[in-house]
Amino acid sequence: MDKKTLLILSALALVGAGASAQQRMNVLFILTDDFQNNAIRALGREDVHTPNIDYIYSQGTAFTNCYTNGAIGGALSMPSRAMIMTGRGVFEIAQDGWVIAPRHTMLPEQLRREGYRTFETGKWHSDFESFNRAFSEAENIYFGGMHRYEDGGHVTPLLMHYDPKGDYKNQKPFVGPKFSSEMYADAAVDFLTRSAGDTTPFFAYVAFTSPHDPRNRHPWYGTLYDPDTIRLPVNYRPQHAFDNGELQVRDEVVVPAPRDEATVRKELADYYGMISEVDAQIGRVIDALETSGKLEHTIVVFAGDNGLAMGQHGLMGKQSLYDHSIKVPLVVWAPGIPKGERNEGLCYLYDINPTLSELLGIPPAGSVTGRSLAAALKKGAKGETPRDRVWLAYSSIHRALVMDGHKYIVYNVKGKITEQLFDLRNDPWEMTNLLAGTPSKRVHKLAERYRAVLKEEMKRGNDFCDLDRPTADHGSWWEKDEKISWTDGVNLMK
DSSP states (O other): HHHHHHHHHHHHHOOOOOGGGGGGGGEEEESSOOOOOHHHHGTTTSSSSOHHHHHHHHHSSEEEEOOEEESSSTTTTTHHHHHHHHOTTTTSSSSTTTTTTTTSSOHHHHHHTOOEEEEEEEESSHHHHHHHOOOSSEEEEEEESOOGGTTTGGSSOOOOOOTTOOOOOOOOOEEEEOOOOHHHHHHHHHHHHTTTTOOOOEEEEEOOOOTTSSSSSOOSSSSSOOGGOOOTTTBOOOSOOOOOOOSHHHHHHOSSSOOOOHHHHHHHHEEEEHHHHHHHHHHHHHHHHHHTTTTTGEEEEESSOOOOOBBTTTOOOOOOOSHHHEEEEEEEEEESSSSTTEEEEEGGGGHHHHHHHHHHHHOTTTTOOOOOOOOGSSTTTTTTTTTTTTEEEEEEEEEEEETTTTEEEEEEEEEEEEEEEEEETTTTTTOOOTTTTSSOHHHHHHHHHHHHHHHHHHTTTTOOTTTTTOOOOOOOSSSSSSSOOOOHHHHTTT
């Protein structure tokens, strides 16, 4: 690590080991749900209005090649959020994130032991017990995956108050009187307002449920979009080119395929509306942080838990390993961090855990396996991260590797193997499969190399699948000759 980087990290941490608590930096972690990695005007998506998120991008350094590691089941946000909390990969967490095991120390849990106030509002997609290990304060908590259509969706969110005893099983949810995003922003604003005169450092986790569906009703502050003005993504298709094994998952049947252009434009208009409404609430939270006088002593993180297809590749959901579904936004904004920078290096979303530890001058928990990005948060560090590759997983049927500007994806659907290879530098929308038709010997060798590296990464990451397992007698990548059920996956990851 060079001298300049050390100076930046010293400025961020402000103090070394043993310093008083009031000198430590605060953390404001803003997380969104089902947010496409580039559905942000600052990143060139001109159809969508995101002035407050754009401002965060202008003030910090964004990692434009950040990926969530994957999932066993269709609810990607559950493992993704558990990975953020624990700083561990998808096959290193317990039960696909449904439960966060006590042996996996969460970042807010660690900071709480260091004397931090730890606050949460919004979505918690894991168990009750881990919630109270992590947070000393909370309000307007949502325990679950999504605001259900039958309960009124985001318009009438079912929320809970903080219980110091953690007895949420016997607490009846109350109906929030405002749109979900506004309820969470209200709680965050109140916490930040109350923190103005408090010298105790804080970790505030604001976990929005937008822009996850239902998207059928927008609040008054959400920008309304005319579907006729929405441009289709260049990789729009009415339906996916082949059976990827998840064409009947919930996200795909809510708006059944094939989907014509008008249908996708309508869905995108509603989706952008949800993005704009959560953007408005993020603005309120940032304003409250500034009003509190804490802005210059706070590390702000903006991120998404996973992406969403919304018509790309003929898909609507997130149950794939294309960039629109597995790639996520990630920005870090703090004093000493370059403003408006775009770091193109590879990283995992769960790397933010040890990154924050290093920026705060606190050693990461012993259970953390992620790699700190702190050294990459310096001027001119484009492309410099601790990783030269990332591997991705979905269920027991999709695996992928991103390395050297290419992405290799391999599918095993009922014993049928399909391979894709994309040149991400020249084909960022993943439209041209280099392995289609009659590929050259060079492309074949490249795919073989990627497959070999992928197998190494899977083994290193404790994956229960084996790409070499399929034979005449066994068609799947795991011990049963069928797609793994979520229950089986959870039992393998206890």
